[in-house]
Amino acid sequence: MDILSHLTIPSPVTLLKTPWTEAAGIELYLKRDDLIHPIISGNKWRKLSGIFDHYAKSDYDSITTFGGAYSNHLVATAASCAILQVPCTGIVRGEEPKNENSVLKICRLYGMELEYVSREAYKESNRTEGVIQRVLYIAEGGAGKLGTIGCHDILRETDTSSIDKIFVACGTGTTISGLATYAREFALTSEVCGVQVLKGDGYIAADLEQEYGVEGVTVYDEYHCGGYAKTNEELIQFIKKFTRETGVLLDPIYTGKMMLAIHKLCLNGSIKKGERIMAVHTGGLTGWFGKSAELNV
Numbered sequence: 001m002d003i004l005s006h007l008t009i010p011s012p013v014t015l016l017k018t019p020w021t022e023a024a025g026i027e028l029y030l031k032r033d034d035l036i037h038p039i040i041s042g043n044k045w046r047k048l049s050g051i052f053d054h055y056a057k058s059d060y061d062s063i064t065t066f067g068g069a070y071s072n073h074l075v076a077t078a079a080s081c082a083i084l085q086v087p088c089t090g091i092v093r094g095e096e097p098k099n100e101n102s103v104l105k106i107c108r109l110y111g112m113e114l115e116y117v118s119r120e121a122y123k124e125s126n127r128t129e130g131v132i133q134r135v136l137y138i139a140e141g142g143a144g145k146l147g148t149i150g151c152h153d154i155l156r157e158t159d160t161s162s163i164d165k166i167f168v169a170c171g172t173g174t175t176i177s178g179l180a181t182y183a184r185e186f187a188l189t190s191e192v193c194g195v196q197v198l199k200g201d202g203y204i205a206a207d208l209e210q211e212y213g214v215e216g217v218t219v220y221d222e223y224h225c226g227g228y229a230k231t232n233e234e235l236i237q238f239i240k241k242f243t244r245e246t247g248v249l250l251d252p253i254y255t256g257k258m259m260l261a262i263h264k265l266c267l268n269g270s271i272k273k274g275e276r277i278m279a280v281h282t283g284g285l286t287g288w289f290g291k292s293a294e295l296n297v
Contacts, residue, residue, distance in 0.1 A: 003052070003083045007036050007045065010157035013278070018245045024266035025273035030248065031158060034255075034281040037079070039106070042283020043151065043168075043175040044076035047142030050149030052080065055136055062087040065138035066126045069094060070103050070229075072284045073141045078112035089113045093122040102289040143172035148212065151178025154280055155188065163190045164275040167262055169254035169282055170194040170204045170219065171228070177212040179280075184216070190278070194219040195258040199227035223261035229253055235260055251287040255279075 011033045021028045033042040040048070055063065063086055067074035074090045081088040090107055096116035104114060117125060126140050138144075151174065160166065166183075170176050176194040183192050196204045196219055203221065208214040225235045231252045239256045243249050250256040258279060265271045 003080060006083055007040065009036065010153075011036050013158060016246050016248065018242065020263055020266060024271065026266060026271060027276045028262070029163070029276070029278040031154060031278060031280045032248075033154065034249075034283045034285060036283070039079040039286070040076045041285070042072075042281060043154075044072050044142065044283055045080070046150040046154060046178070047073075047147035047174055048076060048080055048150065049153070050151075051136075051138055051142060051146045052084065052086075053149070054146055055086070058136070059134060060136045061134045062089070063136050063138060064089040064091065065142075066091045066122070066140040067093070069097070069101055070287065070289065071141075072103075072286050074112070075103050075106050075110075075286055077138070077142075078107040078110035081112065082110040087111075087113075089115060091122065091125055092116050093119055103286055106286075141172045141174070143174045145212065147174040148178035148181060151175045152182040155179060155182045155186075158278070160188055160190045160278065162276055163278045165191045165193050165271065166278050166280070167193045167195060167258055168280040169258040170196050171198065171254065173204045173207045173212065173214075175280075175282065176204070176217060176219075177208055177214050180208070180214045180217045181212075192217045195223050195261040196221040197224050197228055197254055197257050199224050199230075220261055220265070223257050223264065225257055225260075231256075238263065248281070249285060250281075251284040253287045254284050255281055 011031060013029050013031050016028045016030050036045050063081060065077050067090060069092060077088060090112050092114055107114060168176050168179060180192045194204055194217060201221055205219040225232045235256055238260045239250050239252060242259060250259055262277060262279060271277060
């Protein structure tokens with residue numbers, strides 16, 4: 001089955017106007033990868049597209065992948081496999097809960113088999129890659145060089161000739177690696193910038209160089225708001241205001257932090273008046289399934 005008939009590809013680019021972009025004198029464009037599909041959205045599909053292309057060209061008969069209890073990657077994989085009629089298994093970090101959350105219920109609804117493992121066992125099993133008995137193992141979040149291939153399409157289908165800086169949120173470094181590799185190969189003049197959502201000085205920048213051989217990108221590591229899946233009041237209030245001003249929903253784990261970083265970089269002068277910025281909306285809105293009640297939004 002052709003999965004592309006289910007997806008909005010290429011995704012649109014829209015110009016956003018807010019009081020702070022007007023005050024900063026910048027043009028802010030948003031690459032709306034969140035509109036690719038309600039579930040298989042953003043960089044979840046971009047990473048999976050290269051992986052599924054590899055799957056189709058090889059002698060596999062199923063897919064196994066890894067994720068936490070609220071993993072956007074797990075549910076995107078489950079939905080993609082349902083469309084493609086590929087059997088799939090999700091290895092979930094942590095003990096099996098008495099009541100599965102909404103994300104895991106959607107995974108099962110799409111036909112994904114779920115297996116729960118302890119955090120210690122998960123850490124070891126997530127290192128598995130390649131093929132075991134015709135099963136294609138995909139690392140957590142779709143991380144890895146296969147995952148970078150589909151991320152080239154984010155820029156391939158976009159005119160960046162007048163864009164000064166391209167921003168993307170970074171969890172594993174896979175997406176920004178794909179962007180940076182494409183930008184280098186086609187000599188794009190735009191600066192590729194990442195906003196690290198995990199706590200740790202230089203974590204993504206080091207991984208980009210060591211795991212992907214990527215250099216020459218700018219990674220901001222001070223806008224994680226407490227660490228991965230952590231939030232603070234400033235972030236939540238910013239997302240609320242941004243959503244009301246633009247009609248675009250950001251998630252609290254990735255894109256909210258990216259956009260808050262862009263806002264602050266305007267305030268401190270790192271983004272200068274007259275610059276044209278393109279931010280990539282990497283989807284992940286199912287992240288609200290685990291946060292909305294907790295954050296009282």
